[in-house]
Amino acid sequence: MTIEKRRNATADKNAPTQAPNVPAVERGAGPKLPGPPGVPGTERFRLLAYVKQESLVRVDKRPDETLLTWPHLLRAEFLAALLMGVVLVVASVTIRAPLEEMANAGVTPHVAKAPWYFLGLQELISYFNATVAGAFLPIIYLVGLALVPYIDRSPYKAARDRKTMWVFFMCLMVGGLLITIIGSFFRGPGWNWVWPWDGIFFTL
Amino acid sequence: MTFPGPGDLVRVVKESALWRSLFRQPYPTTSRTRALAVMNNVFLHLHPVRVKKHAVRYTYTFCLGGLSFFLFLVLTVTGVYLMFFYVPSVTRAYQDILSIENSVAFGSFVRNMHRWGAHLMVLTVFLHMIRVFYHGAYKPPREFNWVIGVVLLFSTLWLSFTGYLLPWDQIAFWAITVGSQMATYAPLLSDESSFLLLGGVLVDQGTLIRFYVMHVIAFPLIAAILMVVHFWRIRKDGGISGPV
């Protein structure tokens, strides 16, 4: 696909002004060479907007770097949603959501656990001073997460080029996962250590 | 004499003024009509007309952001269904859940779907964040979209947490008691913050109505608005980040 462009509309002087696989005669011939209508990849479009070179819809790009949203992206999204839908339906038909007796403030259960995504936090509270673990850590966690782009200012994107950040982040994530698993499956009555094969005290 | 077949019906429908006012073009089969289809449809316009090749690969995004959004939609629909049968009162809530489970047609299916969908969404949002981090996709110009993402993560957790109380059973009651008590460890205003959050000193009617309002309207609205901004910025930042 070639896209007609105004001569002075080139923003990036370094960008190739000519797709390599287009024969030289076509150069500059622009509007006089309409492709056969309806054959994908050969039509011409009028310039509707000026697009910066870094943008997605690049002016001078070889045609094989992008795909049409319809059908390629939509098909991918549809299939993913379909798969997730099937998983959900199967799960909802086969697994019952838990429901116990009606809430009663007077009957303390032997195990009181927060929802699973907070069990890491609950586990931490059993190790540390509660103010530190219960209040500071979650705040630091969220604020720290939000600040990630402003802390890691290196221009590199690949994980191998920013090892420190990557290792640090993964330690947080894996650490969080581990304490969540411990809080979920290894804690029983009295928040005592219980091996999962001796009983699982966990509800979703 | 030839009888009209189903094809003729299709033709009549497709040539009718109604159909053509609804769909301004035939089924997209050429690059041009496919581009127009995306451009002219308000929902599809969430996407640009063309995307980078890697954006379509499952192994790049694992579609995790998209799946989070899909689950959000599923939760909205199933949630509205449940609202028809649920009254947020400490004397009724539990009975209502029981009747949804036992006497409403497909009630237990809808409840299960809402519950499992909620857990899955927390999971997909977390995984989405990890994948974005892995690709360094928070680098300029996408820094602020990452920040919006963190607020979305918080909103997702909060939606899930507030919803957890609504069945008003023992699991719900004690999980929220224990979970919200963690907030009272805040160094300043600890008692005040839990008083405000719980709508009283203990988990009770005041808490149930507060959590209900936050769960069914306040936070879905906030999350939806944030998602709009999130998606808009993805487009304005030139689609999802390139492969590393």
Added chain:
Amino acid sequence: MSQLPTYGEVPGRPIGEMSRRGFMRRMLGVGVAILSVEFLAGTVNFLWPNVRSGLGGRLTIGTPAEIIANDPAWATGTPFAFNRARLFFLNVPAAKGLVDGSGASVTDPGEEVLALYRKCPHLGCQIPPLCDQSKWFECLCHGSKYTILGEKRAGPAPRGMDSFAVEVVEGAYVVDTSRIVGGPPEGTVTFDPRDTAAIPHCAG
């Protein structure tokens, strides 16, 4: 590897100079900011729980004679569970006698009483009645243990049991449940110094 994009110059006058228009604009901004703060404060105020009865107000427990009529064991030290305010009302001299075995019976402890809040200062579970074996309060949720006077001896709680202010009005005890007194800090030992390991327990 890509380059960091430049965001370009910040438009406008150099910092420090201000035009009349700029000044007006800024004042407008300040006005809007003040309004937003007021709006926020108003919102918090509006959402402030409107508690008139039950926990959060002043509740009358009764005269010593009334309590004993209700629960004769109160005179010999058993904590009286006053459920409307979720507290254990303690006859302190008798309770001490119950623990050290002197078995003293006190029918009017005067000001020597204690209204211990049953909400565990750890994560808020309801603390069950005194454990017979240890004569301690033992929270089943995560195993925090407190003496009969609410001093913390074991478990993850950050401090001893909280209590409410008690007044004697015309011979009757009145608790002000809006005023919670934080429990004694970890390590406070004024009574009952028995070692955790040395006695049998109810909670793990």
